[in-house]
Amino acid sequence: MMIPRRTLLGVALLGGAAALSVGLVCTPSTANPGAQARIGGAAPAFTVVDTNGKQVSLADFKGKTVVLEWTNHDCPYVRKHYNGQAMQGLQKKWTDKGVVWLSVISSARGEQGFVTPEQANKLTTDRGAHPTAVVFDTKGDVGRSYGATVTPHMYIIKADGTLAYMGGIDDKATTRLDDLKTAKNFVDTALDEIAQGKPVSTTTSRPYGCTVKYQS
């Protein structure tokens, strides 16, 4: 622009006022036409098969809080949470309180983290895990509809079917076991808040971990 603002003080002031008003006018709308899963929006529906060959649908759990945990047992970040007994502890604590916990394996056949149903069940036993079910998403459709990028990527769906949390499991994006002690666990906090009928304070965080080994 050729005309410097300072030349006419009045004009500059008015310009400033106009800029301010533009700022005020532009409040974000609540419409969300994006294809992604969004906080406050309906969680994408899915039907998958668990390690015991049973069909599992999100719709089956209407009225219950559902946790989705994307997992790959060989991923160093997943290992941190299982080796430190943190993931199992969280699963036990919340499934005991009636929360549905689904561990989702989206690794394609031949990729890291892909397991047979038998291997998956053995992993659950060996690691002392307490998910409601371990489910297969070998084609990656569920993972893609939720936008799951890493393991462990965590989602919480409220009883009314809306998405209440998505992101990392905690705020320490490392593979160091020691960090479990000092990390702030977003999933635990969000589940606490949901149980108490409070709004979730942290609804998103940076998901960290290994890339989900999707079918290419």
Added chain:
Amino acid sequence: MRRMRSAPLLVFVLLSILGWQQPARAAAPASDLVKAELLAEPGAITPGQTFWVGVRLRMKEHWHTYWRNPGDSGEATSITWELPQGFSAGPIQWPTPTRIPVGPLANYGYDGETTLLSQITAPADLAPSSEVAINAHVTWLVCEKECIPGEAKLSLTLPAAAAASAAGSNDGPGAAFEAARSRLPQMSPWPARMDVTPDTLTLQAAAKGLQRDAIRSAQFFPFSETLIRHADPQTLAVTADGLSLELPRSALTIGTPNDARGVLVIDEAIGDSTVRHAFALGDVAIVTAAPIGSLGTILQAALLALLGGLILNLMPCVFPVLSIKVLSLINHAGQSARQLRLHGLIYTAGVLVTFVGLAGVLLALRAGGAEIGWGFQLQSPIAVAVLAYVLFSMGLSLSGVFHFGYSLQAVGGNLAHRTGLSGAFFAGALAVVVATPCTAPFMGTALGFAMTQPAAVSLVVFLALGLGLALPFLLLTLAPQLVGRLPRPGAWMETVKQALAFPIYATVAWLMWVLAQQVGASQLFAAMIGLVLVALAAWSFSIWQTSGTWGGRAAAAVAVACMITTAVAVAGLQRDQIEASPAAQTTAAAGIEPFSQRRLDELRAENRPVFVNMTAAWCITCLVNERVALSTDAVKSAFATGNIAYLKGDWTNRNPEITRILERHGRSGVPLYLLYAGGDEPVILPQILTAATVLQEIDRIRDRNSQRRADLPTSAKE
């Protein structure tokens, strides 16, 4: 499971790789995947010195480590320094990353090899001849498809030296550091902003005048991990305001993001090849813009524009026009309500038609690809001068020098007649025209919004603005009882009218100041003589109006002659602006001469070495070269000591003389760098310059010249 091996070398020490390597499927141990080394640039450290150190990571083929924002997964490499007392280390200076697609996802990182630079500052009281141990604990995640965390404890020892014996950079690490620094993003030469809507993010870099054909692609790497969907395509547009990149917004940041910093990578076509530039955007203004198409927002924007239009009535250039219209109403308070209403409606029509016409021209030009924004009218010095002259004549008319068509008597006296009605339309049009200089800065903000909208929406906003401008007068004419409340006509009106000339003169003074930014001093003088001629024409015009004799005719002739002379002077302004383009102006101060073939020939005849830089404002590579190489102190002093003349050719506006030089050296565009040494053909420097390249070439010609001088006495002996 830790293995350690160390291998001290002359200057730097390579220490070991400590692998955390249990994953069942890991094909290779971590130590084979990443080789880490710690390097220091200086051979010795002097007290108070700030020096570069680097952690070089060499990854196995197809394996990568991560940038500060690793993208969809992964983890940035981290370095923890353990330094002697008094030393401090700065943050990692991250090299520009590449985008690494992983299935449907994407990571940001480094394939093959990378050197993470940091700066360490030694204490001022560093004891000479002591040993300085630098320890770095480096942790990383290295991935192909699978990921393996790794770490290394690296250390090296450097001797401390007295300040005087500051060691120059050693051949080995020096070159490595030069290369590593060249991979750091440059500070962005353009201000940047991020327009945020609930669904989109648009990065705008104000790189005005870029050539859209030359920008092959652009990509933004944000620092924040939760800003964008890393794998999705980014849509590039080169607009009037520069470069705009639409980024797919991540659902992980809700509301307004608080960090939009990052690195902008641009691939620019230079001739047949493509050059990659990376710019650090360290300060990105976050602007929450209205989502396009929301009816409520458009209505709000229109309302805002209406208010803006109302306010315009108070502007120093518009206020007199409106006041005169009101005065004419006072003079004719006895007019019938119907006539008054008609008058007001036609004035409004004049305002709206002119506004829409102006907006239409702007939108059409933009649609046609012209890179202009609102205020384009005033980017031309001719338009500025013409506006100044129109306003000046108006002022003179108000001061009573002459009586112009729309003035109090003429318009007011004929309210009921056709001429009065067309006069009302003309007054409306005039209000818009004279409002232009006052509105440009104001509307730059308000209409910036309209410019981002589809044409129909923009027009609505423009119309609302025009309606706001016309509204006060329109309301007066629609409600004749209001006219009745205005003060009674009298001699005071003439005084008010004359007083109103002064805000107009102030506007003229301001337009002259604007013109002074656009043209040189001599052209500004010509433009101001134009003002004198306008005054002379006005005065002659009034004589002609009042006397019907030959004297009147002579006066009319003088008036016409003045107008023609003014027109010629104004037409000359544009040429002056092209010759004195900003790039050429700024260089004059720095001992750089503008390029001309004649000057080049002169300098070569004097046997002076000449460096020629052919550049253009829209060429990013040129800009980068000037920043990283030509304007560095080292190169400047080498030019000075070598007595090398520096000619800079600005090809921003096509210049046939420069085009010929380009063609002679097989180029169809800039940049072109030539170094003439003595009478020979010039050395053509590469299109991508570093300070080192330029210095090397300067050294070479100096060697050659001293060689030649050394040859002369030898041949004389023989």
